[in-house]
Amino acid sequence: MSGDDDDLPVPGYVLKELDPQILRHPADRAATAALNTIPGINAIARKLIELGYERALRQNLLASSVRLSHQQLPDIYNLHRSAYTTLDLPRTPELYLAAFPFSNALTIGAGDPLVLVHSQVIDQLDPAQQQVVLAHEAAHVMCDHVLYGTVLQIIMSLGGSVLNKSLPTALPLMAVRNALLEWSRAAELTCDRIAALVVQDPLLVCKTLMSLSAGTAADRLDLGAFLAQADDYGKRSRGIGLRTKISLELGSTHPLSVKRAHELMDWVKSGDYERIRDGVYPKRGEEDPDVRAEAKAAAEHYRDKFQGAFKDIAGQAEGAAKTVTDWLNKNLGDKG
Secondary structure, three states: OOOOHHHOOOOOOOOOOEOHHHHOOHHHHHHHHHHHOOOOHHHHHHHHHHOOHHHHHHHHHHHOOEEOOOOOOHHHHHHHHHHHHHOOOOOOOEEEEEOOOOOOEEEEOOOOOEEEEEHHHHHHOOHHHHHHHHHHHHHHHHOOOHHHHHHHHHHHHHOOOOHHHOHHHHHHHHHHHHHHHHHHHHHHHHHHHHHHHHHOOHHHHHHHHHHHHHOOOHHHOOHHHHHHHHHHHHHHHOOOOHHHHHHHHOOOOOOOHHHHHHHHHHHHHOOHHHHHHOOOOOEOOOOOHHHHHHHHHHHHHHHHHHHHHHHHHHHHHHHHHHHHHHHHHHHHOOOO
16 A cells, blocks of 8 residues: 555545446446356465465566656656545555556556556556556456456466466366456456546547557547447447357457447446436445346346356356366465
8 A cells, every 4th residue: 555645636526435336337247247156266266376376476567667656757656546536445556667568557466456557558648548547447446356357367377387287277277267358358348437437538538448459649540530430339249249259359358449438438328427427326335226226137138148158158167167276286285
């Protein structure tokens, strides 16, 4: 946690005690529910952390990046801290910057999160867009995405080393990885919503997605044309099965940027964005039967379509989870 919290920049507004459950995209709800039904997923998560893989991943990141603070790039650091203030979160994770040739950011740490930003984010995006990226990472913390996200990063980092020594385990672990990747892509849609609320500008989020997708500065691109492209994607994708859509994104931690823009603007058009931005929302711990019933109905409707496509991935992961856990216990139990 950062110190000097009294020095936090005061944002234009604070989403006081906002319940993140009302912000979850139906795909996030459905994917999380489906993931939680896979026996052994949580056992793998606990075992990987117990064996020190999270600690090793964290140490590797710390050794190859620079921790930002009031002394190191304070403008970026303050954008990071302000996101947690706006979301009324009590702790601000440490922020690190590392040299990478492509734009991305990630949050890891099951118990003590940290945020890592690639240098290309700072070089490519303007300060307003940088705030979108940092707010998006804060949303992962707010929604408790960090545990599964950390396990996914560990499994992906294992792909080229430990798994190559054990082909019988590499295939089952790949099934677990694919299930986590599908969950990760769904979780991103929720975090885009929250980022839009933090910056109070959904179009700025779309502008950021456009720039990240094109790999160039937004002032060289046309946002209107990108939004028309997103609308076109939504219309054309209606005739494509979910299995096909999943296969297009298989292996990626993030959904396609055009899809993300389409999903975000659909949510804005529903009126939920303005309602929540204006302070009309249930607080954490409050029961709101109407909102919860609506969210449940949406999730169930989506799950009926989603689980058919997710079923193959989840089914493979279910059979793989015990194999992976047994292998970890047998081969790595004394290496934590």
